[in-house]
Amino acid sequence: MSAIPTTDAEWAEKIAKMKENLPERPLSQPPIPLGVHRTIDHTLLTTPVEPSQIDKLCTEAREHDFAAVCVRLEHVPQAIEQLKDTNIAVACVIAFPEGTHETAEKVREAEEAVSKGAGELDMVIHYRLLKEGRYMEVYRDVVAVRKAAPPPVVLKTIIEASVLDKDELLDATIVSCMAGADFIKTSTGWNGGASTQHVTLMRIAADLCGRSTKIKASGGLRTAEDVVKMLKAGAHRIGTSNGVKIMRERDEGEILEQGASHAVS
C-alpha cells in the first residue's frame, strides 16, 4: 500500500492517479450467498422508538437469523440483552444521520457504543467536507473512530452516495478504505437511497485500495428483488428496515419456483 497522503493536495493527486486506472467493472464479485438472510442488517433508526419496537426488531432478527440489527446508541443495551445468546451482531450508528459532528463527539459515541457491547459501528463521514476536497479532515475523522474502535469491531463508513457525484463517490470510498473501514456503506436512508451504480462504483474503488473492504448497500431497499440486485452489483451486506417483508418475498419466490404443491402445504 503506497504512502498515506498528508495534505489535501497529495490526496487529490493520489486519487487522480488511481482514477486513471479505473477498471470498467469490479475486480472482485462476491458470490450471491445462499443465505440472503445473513447479509441483512435489520434496521430501526427512526425516532422516537418505543422499547417494544426494539424487542420486536430483535425477535424478528432471531426468527430470520439476520446478520445484525442496526440501532441508535440509546438502544444498544436493550439489543445486546435481547441478542446475547445469538450470532446476530448489534450495529450502532455514529454521527447519524448528518455526519457533521466534531471528531471528538464521533469518538465519544463510538467508545460508548463499544463499551455497551456494540460489535459494529456505522459512522457517517463528513461528506460535506469531502465535497469541498477537504480529504485530510475526512480521513482523520475515520481514523480517529477506527483507533477508538479497533478490530474486531466492524467499522462501516456511510458516505451518503446519493448526494455525491461520481468523482466524489470514488473519493469517499478511497479515503474511507485507506482510513481502515471494513465496509463502505451507501446511505443513511435520510437523503435518498442506494443504487446498483453506487454499489458497482464503490466496489471498483474499494478493490483499487487492495484492502478487501466490503460494501454495504442501504437506503430505500424494500423488496427481495432490490436485495438481489444489490448483491449482484457487489454488495456484501444490506441495510434495510424492511427485512421481514423481504424474507417473506424471498421464501414465497422460492416456494413458487419449486412448484405449486409446496405453496399449498
Ligand SMILES: O=C[C@H](O)COP(=O)(O)O
Ligand atoms: O442505515 C440506514 C438504513 O439501513 C436505511 O434503512 P431504510 O431506508 O430501509 O429505512
